[in-house]
Amino acid sequence: MLKISKKADYALMALQHIASVQFGDITPGRVVNTKEIAEEYNIPLELLAKVLQVLSKNGLIESHNGPKGGYLLARSAGQITIAQILESIEGPLGITDCSHEKEGEFCMQRDHCNIRTPLLKVQDSIAQLLNNMTLEDMLGGTPLITIQSPSAQGVER
Template sequence: MPNVRGAGTEKSRIIIYLVMLKISKKADYALMALQYMATVQYGEMNGLSTFRVVNTKEIAEEHHIPLELLAKVLQTLAKHDMIESQNGPKGGYILAREPRDISIAQVLAAIEGPLGIADCYHEKDDHASCDQMEHCNIRTPLLKVQESIVHLLSSMSIEDMMEEPPLIIVESRKKEGVQL
């Protein structure tokens, strides 16, 4: 982390309490749902697999999230072949693959769509659309950032979210803050 010593001494030492990456509710819900499905379908109790189909309602109630919205999220996930739907009574969803084979990056991409770090990135051929191209020297380093983030998110899977979290860490971090 860079040693920040600005002109102002006290004013420029900005401390912020958690910053930046904004994840949409939908993506958030998607990850919650997948994590829940994973623990149910790949966990075990007393040596017995706890596998069963889970439906939208169950997940929604368990996590206190709006049923219909979650439904839409799950639909999207199904369309992207991350989960498989099963219709009718006793129906619901099951994971389409093992938790370790579903990366967080994939989930976010499925929900949020292929968004570039800046708008002019995800258009394949439409270079002309970005009339700042010539002067935007920013792009390359930001690309580096994006690359790192994508790599990070790609290397983390639903499996990594299955362990019980030590909630205390969240709390202490909160108070601690992050120095930029």
């Protein structure tokens, strides 16, 4: 339960990769294209492309067209939260259907609903959790990808 979609998974992997390349010590500032990521992580190329499109559209990354083109983080890794990434792909956080009810629309159970308040509390807790975690935290937490470079030039955050 509460499984996030594959697309969201791919988005996280891709952004982590872009961040590690862009802010790494090997080739800082390098532009990275879709194909590179897809091959590195065995992600279907076209699907990943679509995911990156959405991230670009939502202002998380910048796209550069043409040969030698690719993607670039729109802001620093510390300024991109997990919540922002997931919401870009899967839409706003909502444990229940009635989380974002507009004025005038109610779920069929609303009038006698007994679980709305406590569930919203749970939702807030999760939101807080995801908002306090950034891409930078992900870089530090796990061993970074290591591109085949014989001179292992210490990769750190």
